[in-house]
């Protein structure tokens with residue numbers, strides 16, 4: 062069955078007709094031509110498809126497009142401000158720290174990192190937080206690794222990904 066929905070993607074509103082079985086990831090990539098989110102496992106295991114959905118990180122491959130009528134979606138491409146030199150601080154830091162090899166996981170890593178920084182700023186604890194009731198989250202390497210554990214990198218660039226995120230977290 063086809064349904065008409067509206068999605069705001071990286072600041073632009075789109076109206077499209079999708080089969081009710083279409084995932085958000087496929088709607089973005091196949092219907093809107095936005096290939097910033099990557100399809101890795103297509104099973105919610107790798108994080109390559111991570112998006113900010115209404116400000117919170119989520120997996121595009123596990124989300125049905127029809128369930129997100131009117132949602133505000135941000136991809137890694139949309140994190141840049143688009144003025145030419147306007148890369149997001151996380152994007153700049155990933156480049157500075159050489160935090161990728163093939164780059165396939167990188168958009169998902171960067172979007173996830175952006176969501177994770179907001180979650181930490183809001184005081185959300187993680188599985189390794191010493192004091193779950195603390196409102197000031199100290200993002201040490203252990204916290205960053207745990208909070209980014211849903212994002213896998215087949216090139217194993219973690220040694221540089223963690224410092225790249227850490228630098229932005231501690232500005």
Ligand code: FES
Nearest residue numbers: 101102103108122
């Ligand atoms: S493609 Fe969505 S988690 Fe792997």
Ligand code: FES
Nearest residue numbers: 162164214215216
């Ligand atoms: S940089 Fe290649 S998969 Fe992460």
